[in-house]
Amino acid sequence: MDHIPAEEMPAVGVAAHDVAAEAMEAGVWVFGGGLETAEASVVAGDGTVTHGDYPEAVGGFWIVDVPSREEALEWAAKTAVACRCPQEVRAFMPDPAVGN
Numbered sequence: 001m002d003h004i005p006a007e008e009m010p011a012v013g014v015a016a017h018d019v020a021a022e023a024m025e026a027g028v029w030v031f032g033g034g035l036e037t038a039e040a041s042v043v044a045g046d047g048t049v050t051h052g053d054y055p056e057a058v059g060g061f062w063i064v065d066v067p068s069r070e071e072a073l074e075w076a077a078k079t080a081v082a083c084r085c086p087q088e089v090r091a092f093m094p095d096p097a098v099g100n
Contacts, residue, residue, distance in 0.1 A: 004084055015082035032062030
């Protein structure tokens with residue numbers, strides 16, 4: 001979202017919250033939020049921790065519970081318009097050990 005001028009960010013926030021409210025009203029909202037962009041930490045498989053600025057992680061994520069990929073893409077389209085940027089859509093893999 002770093003391509004959006006600072007003066008337009010309040011309008012983007014309102015639009016994004018409107019789509020989130022619509023998802024809540026539709027009963028598909030699970031969780032979501034913006035990601036802090038100042039600093040991130042990466043923990044490697046050996047436990048080594050690296051801190052830094054990772055600009056590819058600018059933005060946030062939403063989790064919706066919908067019956068089809070097509071419906072997920074519809075919500076992503078609404079979000080893309082509101083946030084003025086592309087949205088990546090992925091499904092959670094089923095894992096009975098953790099209840100999904």
